[in-house]
Amino acid sequence: GSADPTADTAANTQAPLYNRLPERIQKSGVLKIGGSATVAPYVFKDGNEIVGMDKDLMDALVGVLGVRLEFHDTPYESIITGLKSQRIDVAMGNLSDTRERQAVADLVDYRMVPQSLLVPTGNPKGLTSIDNLCGAVVAGVAGSLSDEQVATEQNGKCKAAGKPGVGFSAFQDATAAILAVQTKRADIMILNGAVATYISNTTKKTEVAGKPFRPRYHAALVLKTNTDIRDALVAAFTELIENGTYAKLLAKWDLAYTAIPAPRVNAGTT
Amino acid sequence: MESDPTMTALLQVRRLTKAFGSLTVLSGVDFDVERGEVVCVLGPSGSGKSTLLRCINHLERPDAGVVALEGEIVGFRRVGQALHELRGSELARQRSQIGMVFQRFNLFPHRTILENVLEGLCVVKKEPRDTARPRALELLDRVGLAGKVDSYPNHLSGGQQQRVAIARALAMRPKLMLFDECTSALDPELVSEVLAVMKDLAREGMTMIVVTHEIAFARDVADRVIFMDAGNIVEQGPAGDVLGNPQVDRTRSFLARVM
Amino acid sequence: MESDPTMTALLQVRRLTKAFGSLTVLSGVDFDVERGEVVCVLGPSGSGKSTLLRCINHLERPDAGVVALEGEIVGFRRVGQALHELRGSELARQRSQIGMVFQRFNLFPHRTILENVLEGLCVVKKEPRDTARPRALELLDRVGLAGKVDSYPNHLSGGQQQRVAIARALAMRPKLMLFDECTSALDPELVSEVLAVMKDLAREGMTMIVVTHEIAFARDVADRVIFMDAGNIVEQGPAGDVLGNPQVDRTRSFLARVM
Amino acid sequence: MTNVSSALRDSDGTASVDTMATMKIAPVRRPVQWIATGVVLILLVLLLVSVGRNPNMGWDVVGHYLLDDAVLRGVRWTLVLTVLIMALATALGIVVAVMATSGNRVLSATAALFLWFFRGTPLLVQIIFWFNLALIFPRLGPAMFLGEGFGGVETNSVINWFVAALLAFGLHQGAIMSEIVRGGFLGIERGQTEAAQSLGMTAAQTLRRVLLPQTLRIIVPPSMNQFVDVLKGTALVAFIAGQDLLSSVQFIYAKNFQVIPLLIVASIWYLALVSVATVVQYFVERRLGLGYGK
Amino acid sequence: MTNVSSALRDSDGTASVDTMATMKIAPVRRPVQWIATGVVLILLVLLLVSVGRNPNMGWDVVGHYLLDDAVLRGVRWTLVLTVLIMALATALGIVVAVMATSGNRVLSATAALFLWFFRGTPLLVQIIFWFNLALIFPRLGPAMFLGEGFGGVETNSVINWFVAALLAFGLHQGAIMSEIVRGGFLGIERGQTEAAQSLGMTAAQTLRRVLLPQTLRIIVPPSMNQFVDVLKGTALVAFIAGQDLLSSVQFIYAKNFQVIPLLIVASIWYLALVSVATVVQYFVERRLGLGYGK
Numbered sequence A: 001g002s003a004d005p006t007a008d009t010a011a012n013t014q015a016p017l018y019n020r021l022p023e024r025i026q027k028s029g030v031l032k033i034g035g036s037a038t039v040a041p042y043v044f045k046d047g048n049e050i051v052g053m054d055k056d057l058m059d060a061l062v063g064v065l066g067v068r069l070e071f072h073d074t075p076y077e078s079i080i081t082g083l084k085s086q087r088i089d090v091a092m093g094n095l096s097d098t099r100e101r102q103a104v105a106d107l108v109d110y111r112m113v114p115q116s117l118l119v120p121t122g123n124p125k126g127l128t129s130i131d132n133l134c135g136a137v138v139a140g141v142a143g144s145l146s147d148e149q150v151a152t153e154q155n156g157k158c159k160a161a162g163k164p165g166v167g168f169s170a171f172q173d174a175t176a177a178i179l180a181v182q183t184k185r186a187d188i189m190i191l192n193g194a195v196a197t198y199i200s201n202t203t204k205k206t207e208v209a210g211k212p213f214r215p216r217y218h219a220a221l222v223l224k225t226n227t228d229i230r231d232a233l234v235a236a237f238t239e240l241i242e243n244g245t246y247a248k249l250l251a252k253w254d255l256a257y258t259a260i261p262a263p264r265v266n267a268g269t270t
Numbered sequence B, C: 001m002e003s004d005p006t007m008t009a010l011l012q013v014r015r016l017t018k019a020f021g022s023l024t025v026l027s028g029v030d031f032d033v034e035r036g037e038v039v040c041v042l043g044p045s046g047s048g049k050s051t052l053l054r055c056i057n058h059l060e061r062p063d064a065g066v067v068a069l070e071g072e073i074v075g076f077r078r079v080g081q082a083l084h085e086l087r088g089s090e091l092a093r094q095r096s097q098i099g100m101v102f103q104r105f106n107l108f109p110h111r112t113i114l115e116n117v118l119e120g121l122c123v124v125k126k127e128p129r130d131t132a133r134p135r136a137l138e139l140l141d142r143v144g145l146a147g148k149v150d151s152y153p154n155h156l157s158g159g160q161q162q163r164v165a166i167a168r169a170l171a172m173r174p175k176l177m178l179f180d181e182c183t184s185a186l187d188p189e190l191v192s193e194v195l196a197v198m199k200d201l202a203r204e205g206m207t208m209i210v211v212t213h214e215i216a217f218a219r220d221v222a223d224r225v226i227f228m229d230a231g232n233i234v235e236q237g238p239a240g241d242v243l244g245n246p247q248v249d250r251t252r253s254f255l256a257r258v259m
Numbered sequence D, E: 001m002t003n004v005s006s007a008l009r010d011s012d013g014t015a016s017v018d019t020m021a022t023m024k025i026a027p028v029r030r031p032v033q034w035i036a037t038g039v040v041l042i043l044l045v046l047l048l049v050s051v052g053r054n055p056n057m058g059w060d061v062v063g064h065y066l067l068d069d070a071v072l073r074g075v076r077w078t079l080v081l082t083v084l085i086m087a088l089a090t091a092l093g094i095v096v097a098v099m100a101t102s103g104n105r106v107l108s109a110t111a112a113l114f115l116w117f118f119r120g121t122p123l124l125v126q127i128i129f130w131f132n133l134a135l136i137f138p139r140l141g142p143a144m145f146l147g148e149g150f151g152g153v154e155t156n157s158v159i160n161w162f163v164a165a166l167l168a169f170g171l172h173q174g175a176i177m178s179e180i181v182r183g184g185f186l187g188i189e190r191g192q193t194e195a196a197q198s199l200g201m202t203a204a205q206t207l208r209r210v211l212l213p214q215t216l217r218i219i220v221p222p223s224m225n226q227f228v229d230v231l232k233g234t235a236l237v238a239f240i241a242g243q244d245l246l247s248s249v250q251f252i253y254a255k256n257f258q259v260i261p262l263l264i265v266a267s268i269w270y271l272a273l274v275s276v277a278t279v280v281q282y283f284v285e286r287r288l289g290l291g292y293g294k
């Protein structure tokens, strides 16, 4: 595992929420948080350094909890197993809160992110909303939840209206999906709004079309048995929201629109 | 190449020369073989006997000189004043007229012995299996293997394998048969069964060139014996003369050692 | 196993029996070999000659009967009223006292011929290279290969390879040497050079068992000839008697065919 | 007739050689072997029980998804892909191996270049390239060499994930197979070619009737390694929106986080497919081995 | 001394055999070969130009990242991993091959089971399993067989991505190498073992001094295929947060989305490494080939 070299402050027993932490974490003085460092702008690598919106949030969290952050780059496959084998205590990143996932872990919701439409620059097909997708091909990321669902729904609607249907292909990750849009294999991507904004700012070949829609919670995962850590996280997020750090950080990454008034637990409804 | 086939010898070898790198293996060999003649080639190891046979059916490309079967050059075509090498089906047709039996049998191990004999007939001569089969069976019967037609080569003794190899070559109705030490890889007791088949062939008038170390066979069967050393024909003549009363030292010392 | 080595024959073979599946290859073979004796074993292919040699140095495990070298059972240890097979280093030590030369040479192709001869000395006898080397060179000189010590086996002629194989076996100072048709894979002219080395060995008093088809060699060198057929010793006696005046039909017909 | 000279002594308790020749040879016993078997088996059972009862393995989830429609569809695609790829790769491998051993310098250089490139580049890269070929060549045909204007068919209409996978895997495995086939050719004695030639077979007939059938026997075992490799390797099609076995379980666990049980589902299927393939291999080898060995 | 009987005719313009025997044999010309070379080369150049000038290839980005620190670090990790894995796999392969051919039924069954399992399960699954071994065995040691109470070292402290990769690849490649080594053993004549035995070598000496050195020569070419496979296959460590070449470019394009140029960077490195390996192979084969062939 790769510990973040920037986070090596010693345990601070004076921190406001130090006493909310379970004893074993107080003893070790370390909170181990895992996430996949391949999703800009949430957690990604800049050179050798782990950066991103969620990385900033993690630093702020351990700040109010008074422990040191140990970040583990943890690909999706190893998140639950990592929690169970205690390689990590918490998982954060581009993780949506859904009913299915609530069956496996407890999710502390700390942000609400809508979906966006990403199209080639100039939007050649003039696609601006999920309601005019008839005849288009949608690219999405395997396992991301809304895109496939949206495509299927719209496909049904178009067919019912006697129009050409909506095609859908799911790719391993966002980079592969973007290539599909670039090669005109797909006409449009449906993806997480923050990621879409980041991509359109980075590549110049794509732009965000229409308005964001269907927001959903992003959450930090803990094992269901670790209610103590869950509660500590809720308290920490509450503290960050109240002391203004939360708003400041979201603003820094142009994500102020994803703010929620208070953290919630397992609030996802789809 | 409109020569009258009845006027020339069946096989004419002229100035045949072959080198491997700096090693000259044949240095201008000349001889003829008449129809029905049996020629035995003797000589020490490395003297070029195998290379001579291999040049005759163009398994080896000579550096100079020619081999002609019934007046037709083997392996080359004359264009103006030069010879151009033949390729593909034309060369294959010429080779199919010359049968060859190898020291190590070289049967096709993945086919039964009947299929081995049918192979040339069906693939090269494109005879239908129905008509080829009786002929193959007849040949296998003739070499004494009628009972083994469905065996695989590796399940036969060396002597049996070599007899299949002879049958396989005969199936093509060759005009000339080449034998390259075809009994040297055999157990002593098995040698005689192969030699017996070859004697029969000779008696029936097949033209044969036989490279061998079996002096007794040469004496009994050969019309002519050729003795080679270092890529040259050192001595040749009727079997009785060369073997009984060799004129050249090299022949004499060789015969002393192997007899 | 405390027998007095000077009182018994060097090698005793008793009731030696071996079958492969349902095929009995040796059916109770008995014979002795005295110190310094040269025994030639003749017989048709498949009569069990190779299997006999291979049982003597326990490359093949007999089904019944024993082989004893200087009164010590080869390959087994007596425990109460039964024989238990030896394994590992004890068997290896026994084998190192019996040299064997194979039909197909079986030199180690990845080592030079000097290294081939050193292999047994350095690996099995654990002699230091410095002392082993002069002995290996002397042996290679003795078989006439002093000039080739750094060649690889595949670059030598068959006759040369077989002479290296003999040197390799001799390097172990064996009490008994076994030769299994060690000239059958050779060109006729090369046979004599190997036989010459073997004659020298015999003259120097090495005890040898020689499976061969070279009748002339047997007549010249053997103290005794054993004729085998179908896993039995059919006839044995002084070379002159067995070869000149065979008593048994099978021997007579075999000799007629290979002589 | 024999000149047996050994003394028939039985002094100081040692048996004479003649006595020993009548003794029973003890059947080979291997107590260590049996103890080892026992220990290995017990450890294996303990390990299996330990793994089997581990709640993290989620056997109920495994059971639920083992015959799930999406998984079965994945199995079908994986099989179809693998079979087609191996067929393509074998054909290509034979052609390239013939080129490499042809003695024609242009052909053998082309073969070497082919091998170098397609064996040396990561498969993932090749897959992504083929799938996104339109990025480089929007149209296939003369336009590829001469420029847009010269026309050709639209690339995206020809290359879907399936075609891209076939091309990428086929070329890559073709390169590997060519080495295997070349090894097979080297394993056939020179005398076989010469025997065929002296019967009057042309080079093509020799190849088809003599060399290839014999090579087959040699190349089946290493090809099996390749088959298994491709079977599992097709998982890479997940990168180009393909639908093989592994990507179908990835789709499922991406939603429900049941990573371990779903990977077990995939493993069970792969092991089953490999086992079936091994049985098939056994019979194929037996058929091809006719005429060899005992 | 010769009995030449051919008539020295030169009628109707045909040369006699004797005349033809003096003719020059035309040097082999292959016009088709040269035309083919030309066409292939021209097409290749056109293709290269077409690809080279394509803006989507992003050659400036390629140049920028080719020697990037993160990429170089990836190259180093890939090399270290590959070399260690191959060393491990070869050692393991030899042991398993010896077991498989030992004639001891327990050993050969164990070898077969090993092969079946580790060759048959997808590598990805094996990697994820090893990385998350703590899930099944929180402690390594007696606890694995007997239950938590019996102690052992903490699994997560032992198994990081590197150890997990070594284990997963080492076992998987070890299974494949065992088949390769077994093939090598089969390729050695039985006579070699017998010659060694009759010199008095023990089984271990025979293996070490006679069989293995000769096997080496046979197994180097297929091992090379495996080496190349592992070199590229290590990319799978991306699934367990490893840091090899391919994952290091994936990290970069996750940030800047320059997928194609960065895949080209990886390809260039892989091709370079494979080329170096091929050159090394050439010299190794030449050394091992001493004593064989001409």
Ligand SMILES: Nc1ncnc2c1ncn2[C@@H]1O[C@H](COP(=O)(O)OP(=O)(O)OP(=O)(O)O)[C@@H](O)[C@H]1O
Pocket (backbone or CB within 6 Å): B020, B023, B025, B043, B044, B045, B046, B047, B048, B049, B050, B051, B052, C187
């Ligand atoms: N393909 C080849 N390349 C190089 N040298 C060769 C080749 N074929 C044969 N030679 C060499 O040419 C010489 C003559 O070989 P050839 O096989 O014709 O002899 P031979 O008389 O048949 O001997 P033998 O009785 O051993 O079969 C030998 O020195 C041999 O090493």
Ligand SMILES: Nc1ncnc2c1ncn2[C@@H]1O[C@H](COP(=O)(O)OP(=O)(O)OP(=O)(O)O)[C@@H](O)[C@H]1O
Pocket (backbone or CB within 6 Å): B187, C020, C023, C025, C043, C044, C045, C046, C047, C048, C049, C050, C051, C052
């Ligand atoms: N390992 C084995 N398995 C089965 N049968 C065998 C084996 N070794 C030898 N045989 C058979 O045992 C018989 C005797 O073989 P052996 O090699 O001892 O005969 P030989 O007298 O040496 O014959 P040759 O002169 O051909 O070498 C033969 O029929 C042979 O096929």
Ligand SMILES: [Mg+2]
Pocket (backbone or CB within 6 Å): B049, B050, B051, B180, B181
């Ligand atoms: Mg020859």
Ligand SMILES: [Mg+2]
Pocket (backbone or CB within 6 Å): C049, C050, C051, C180, C181
């Ligand atoms: Mg024998």
